[in-house]
Amino acid sequence: MGSTQAMTAKVAGGSTTRTVRVRDVFPRGISAGMCLVLIVLAAPISLAHANDSIYYGISANGTIRLADTPPDTLGGRHVISRNSKGRYHASVSDQELEEAVTHYAKEYRLSPALVMAVIKAESGFNPTVISKAGAVGLMQLIPETAIRHGVRNLYDTRDNIAGGARHLRYLLDRFHGNVRLALAAYNAGERKVDRYRQIPPFKETRSYVKKVLAFYRDYRGMSFLGSGEQVVSRNMMQ
Secondary structure (H helix, E strand, C coil), X not given: CECCCEEEEEEEECCEEEEEEEEXXXXXXXXXXXXXXXXXXXXXXXXXXXXCCCEEEECCCCEEEEECCCCCCCCCCCCCCCCXXXXXXXXXXXXXXXXXXXXXXXXXXXXXXXXXXXXHHHHCCCCCCECCCXXXXXXXXXXXXXXXXXXCECCCHHHHHHHHHHHHHHHHHHCCCCHHHHHHHHHHCHHHHHHHCCCCCCHHHHHHHXXXXXXXXXXXXXXXXXXXXXXXXXXXXC
């Protein structure tokens, strides 16, 4: 379970910034300051300041910035278009996306089609999109979730997918392999699923779960997934 220390996530979006109040998800007994030191995402923050607000910033190249004092400016976010006519999005190549999905799906024992479905539902394959809640990139990771899973660059295709896949694996393990509950927790948060002991009664979350599962069924037939897809996916829809 995560601690209840409040944090401020300050996210750059174009020429403006916005502040989002979030809560950290570091394991109980490990301070935010110590985690920052361990994962070397920024200059070490003294444990004496572990109870202060931590400011998250996303630099122009997608790297997470952390500090115990708010920066004057977080810089702009630059969207680099590759003018691709691929099947997914102009800002990411088909090969890069598919290779990352297959690699991390295998590493975290996931169905590649399920990872693809989550990306489709979360971002529409746009690697630079930022939500109103401050979630970033292909798998829409909020800063503290990215830190929890060792993500250094939220705009990097492989890094973002690695963090999202690892988080999805965590949720599947936490909810004993129940795909629907794991997806609900990915959308609404694991505590909401714990509270209701089922998919929370939120229109957005229930719609999200149905949408991801529909995309999942569609992506299972994609050729790039290879023969391993059926093995990994076995019994996932039960």
